[in-house]
Amino acid sequence: MASRKKILLKVIILGDSGVGKTSLMNQFVNKKFSNQYKATIGADFLTKEVMVDDRLVTMQIWDTAGQERFQSLGVAFYRGADCCVLCYDVTSPNSFKSLDSWRDEFLIQASPRDPDHFPFVVLGNKIDLENRAVSTKRAQQWCHSKNEVPYFETSAKEAINVELAFQTIARNALAQESEVELYNEFPDQIKLTNDNKAKQDACSC
Amino acid sequence: MLVYSGEEGYVREIDGEEDVAELFHSLKNMEDLEPGFELLTKKGTLAERPDVDRLAPLTHDDFQQFVDDDGRVLDVEPLKQRIFKGGIHPNLRRELWCFLLGHYSWNATYIQREEKRRERENLYFTMKQQWKTITEDQESRFSGFKERRSLIEKDVNRTDRNHPFFEGEHNPNVTLLHDVLMTYVMYNFDLGYVQGMSDLLAPILYVTQNEATAFWCFVGYMDIVYRNFDIDQYGMKQQLKDVHQIVHLVDPELMSYLEVRDSANFYFCFRWLLVRFKRELNYTNTLRLWEVLWTSHPCPNFHLLVAVALLDTEKNTIMENKFGFTEILKHINDISLRIDLDATLKKAEAIYLQIASSPNVPDSVRTVLGLPVQEPSTSHPKTRKVK
Numbered sequence: 001m002a003s004r005k006k007i008l009l010k011v012i013i014l015g016d017s018g019v020g021k022t023s024l025m026n027q028f029v030n031k032k033f034s035n036q037y038k039a040t041i042g043a044d045f046l047t048k049e050v051m052v053d054d055r056l057v058t059m060q061i062w063d064t065a066g067q068e069r070f071q072s073l074g075v076a077f078y079r080g081a082d083c084c085v086l087c088y089d090v091t092s093p094n095s096f097k098s099l100d101s102w103r104d105e106f107l108i109q110a111s112p113r114d115p116d117h118f119p120f121v122v123l124g125n126k127i128d129l130e131n132r133a134v135s136t137k138r139a140q141q142w143c144h145s146k147n148e149v150p151y152f153e154t155s156a157k158e159a160i161n162v163e164l165a166f167q168t169i170a171r172n173a174l175a176q177e178s179e180v181e182l183y184n185e186f187p188d189q190i191k192l193t194n195d196n197k198a199k200q201d202a203c204s205c
Numbered sequence: 206m207l208v209y210s211g212e213e214g215y216v217r218e219i220d221g222e223e224d225v226a227e228l229f230h231s232l233k234n235m236e237d238l239e240p241g242f243e244l245l246t247k248k249g250t251l252a253e254r255p256d257v258d259r260l261a262p263l264t265h266d267d268f269q270q271f272v273d274d275d276g277r278v279l280d281v282e283p284l285k286q287r288i289f290k291g292g293i294h295p296n297l298r299r300e301l302w303c304f305l306l307g308h309y310s311w312n313a314t315y316i317q318r319e320e321k322r323r324e325r326e327n328l329y330f331t332m333k334q335q336w337k338t339i340t341e342d343q344e345s346r347f348s349g350f351k352e353r354r355s356l357i358e359k360d361v362n363r364t365d366r367n368h369p370f371f372e373g374e375h376n377p378n379v380t381l382l383h384d385v386l387m388t389y390v391m392y393n394f395d396l397g398y399v400q401g402m403s404d405l406l407a408p409i410l411y412v413t414q415n416e417a418t419a420f421w422c423f424v425g426y427m428d429i430v431y432r433n434f435d436i437d438q439y440g441m442k443q444q445l446k447d448v449h450q451i452v453h454l455v456d457p458e459l460m461s462y463l464e465v466r467d468s469a470n471f472y473f474c475f476r477w478l479l480v481r482f483k484r485e486l487n488y489t490n491t492l493r494l495w496e497v498l499w500t501s502h503p504c505p506n507f508h509l510l511v512a513v514a515l516l517d518t519e520k521n522t523i524m525e526n527k528f529g530f531t532e533i534l535k536h537i538n539d540i541s542l543r544i545d546l547d548a549t550l551k552k553a554e555a556i557y558l559q560i561a562s563s564p565n566v567p568d569s570v571r572t573v574l575g576l577p578v579q580e581p582s583t584s585h586p587k588t589r590k591v592k
Contacts, residue, residue, distance in 0.1 A: 018359035042538075
């Protein structure tokens with residue numbers, strides 16, 4: 001059981017340019033929407049305190065640039081992440097197709113201890129728009145194939161499902177964080193397992 | 206335990222084994238990165254940082270003194286030096302940016318310049334027709350084009366929309382921004398469109414107020430900064446390393462702090478460098494800074510010294526609050542629009558003069574700042590210039 005000290009959950013939002021990463025973050029943290037957020041350059045984050053099952057935790061939510069070439073700098077920002085939020089735009093099939101590469105890239109760069117069980121959450125954003133092009137079923141199938149990744153359909157503009165999605169993100173991140181803590185309490189035992197070796201070798205790509 | 210690390214007798218007190226281990230680890234990394242680095246350096250490696258003045262912006266009357274009867278500028282470097290020291294008066298910007306960004310040649314007469322302008326205007330509209338005439342059907346088999354178009358559409362709609370020039374729905378200037386970027390895609394399809402480019406174009410369009418002129422000035426700007434948009438980000442990574450080298454030279458105390466705090470990658474300077482401080486300054490100051498940088502005075506890569514000057518200003522806040530990587534990034538992002546540009550430019554120039562008059566400056570830094578290299582070039586095969 002994790003100790004009752006202050007808990008910081010690091011959450012990384014990834015997805016193609018213009019799917020609404022900054023808007024989702026701002027809707028959740030500031031309860032505000034603007035269609036004039038500038039394209040994110042580099043990285044930035046916002047923090048918010050939330051209750052998860054009567055525990056107060058601080059979420060540190062990282063927003064990054066969506067254009068692929070800027071991801072080579074991601075490693076500095078992904079390190080120590082407790083949950084990764086993959087976003088796409090339900091009106092843009094290409095942004096949905098990119099989910100695979102965002103997930104892969106994150107696992108390579110963040111190299112979490114247990115990649116098969118690292119918590120991801122998928123958000124299909126912009127459901128307020130009429131020209132929807134990716135069906136719920138198709139998205140659910142993808143999430144199912146990736147070890148039952150939780151899936152939410154959101155609108156950052158209309159504040160639909162944003163709160164609910166981030167509650168799940170917080171809960172799953174907390175579970176991940178607790179596991180890491182448990183792991184760190186018994187480093188000698190774990191040193192002997194294969195998992196640990198995999199972590200040490202993970203950066204030799 | 207006490208650790209002596211560099212000049213000015215800077216001695217750090219370290220408690221706990223972990224910190225010492227961390228420090229030595231970071232020092233070891235520094236040695237890897239910078240072959241000439243010594244743990245115990247001589248005192249007073251660098252000269253004093255001098256006081257620097259700035260001048261009032263260059264006016265129309267000032268400029269006329271550099272122009273002959275036919276409109277040629279013959280003494281280019283003194284004019285550039287003058288622009289470096291004070292910038293350009295707003296009503297002269299439109300004309301002088303065309304020179305600084307290579308749209309006009311300094312040694313062309315009024316007549317030659319007008320001919321060139323017309324020729325290039327025609328060329329612009331020819332290239333514009335190229336993308337304008339691509340049908341939806343063609344586009345369905347032209348994914349590279351479609352991707353570029355879709356990125357541009359997304360970005361122009363969120364570029365400087367709070368500025369009066371671009372605000373409001375159906376603003377024709379937003380369409381111009383779109384059209385110039387699309388035409389640049391036809392001009393340089395390989396580079397195409399990368400995020401940040403709309404930030405670099407918007408102030409140029411605002412100053413030139415002319416589509417074709419804005420395009421050619423933008424071409425000139427991209428010729429200077431295109432390495433910022435490398436697919437593998439090589440140009441950006443190199444500039445972050447260059448900032449590292451310079452900070453290491455001028456402020457070893459800050460450098461060892463950043464090393465220990467796992468922040469020596471300088472990623473918090475990424476936005477500064479990618480769009481040349483555009484997101485950190487208001488329009489008035491962005492225009493001023495950019496025209497100063499375009500003079501290449503007093504040295505190439507002066508923008509790196511602007512970054513070093515800003516870090517120097519923030520150093521106390523960072524160190525007194527014991528900021529780590531995350532807090533430094535947040536703090537650097539948060540000082541956006543609260544930067545004193547004049548003071549920063551003075552400090553950056555002072556740092557340049559300080560380095561230029563110091564004997565023990567490594568060749569890596571000399572190369573970046575265009576100072577004469579002291580040793581035969583074989584000793585530093587890795588050094589190179591980023592525009």
